[in-house]
Amino acid sequence: MNGMNGMNGMNGMNSMNYNNGMEMGGLGMQPGNFGGMGMQPGNFGGMGMQQQQQQQQRRPQPPVEYGAIPINTTCTVKNILSNDSLNGERCVVTGFDSKSKRATVEIENTTMALKQSNLLQNVEATIFQTSRNELNGQRIVIIDEIENDEDEFRYLVYSRQAKKTMSLKTENVKFLDRSCLRVEGLKGNPENNGLYGKVEGFEEGRYLVRVSKAKILKIKMINVRV
DSSP states (O other), X not given: OTTEEEEEOOTTOOOOOOOTTOOOTTSOOOTTOGGGSOOOTTOGGGOOHHHHHHHHHHSOOOOOOTTSOOTTOEXXXXXXXXXXXXTTOEEEEEEEETTTTEEEEEETTEEEEEXXXXXXXXXXXXXXXXXXXXXXXXXXXXXXXXXXXXXXXEEEEEETTTTEEEEEEGGGEEEOTTOEEEEOOOSSSGGGTTOEEEEEEEETTEEEXXXXXXXXXXXXXXXXXX
């Protein structure tokens, strides 16, 4: 069977106001003319709204982290050697530290910083070009990773439509735009291995992955991990 293997039935599994022209006490005070001082709205203390906006625009903005796993993403902890009791735990991403390149996650009301490579994102994808046409295009959720004795990598996924789990090769799992993916296994440009980026498109069987403001990589499906 091309691209899929080990379909397991797990039936019943759920997915996971300023009144214009108001006169005050017969004094004929108009809005924006308090005490005859002629103060206009947005001009209190000599500081106009426009000036405030200009100051805000001049403040340095934090850099966009294209390689950060999005906040509120549910993940499964994996491959932690120092504390293997965490492996398999579900967590939610709450932030990203651009200096350490670690994701801040919350596990059972405990906050910790973990490498993104120690997180499997339980995100949605679609089934892509398998030999089973009735499955192609179905939405799935990533549950786990599988590596067999032949060092073949697969995803364990769950299809709500089919109400079953199945294992799929990487080339049969198509991630959605804006997904955060890690580049892996490149031989021609190995310096890009380990980089994370956001999916901005899919052309001719390759993802367009933006890893920085000025850099987009065109990566085969077999060379990304979620």
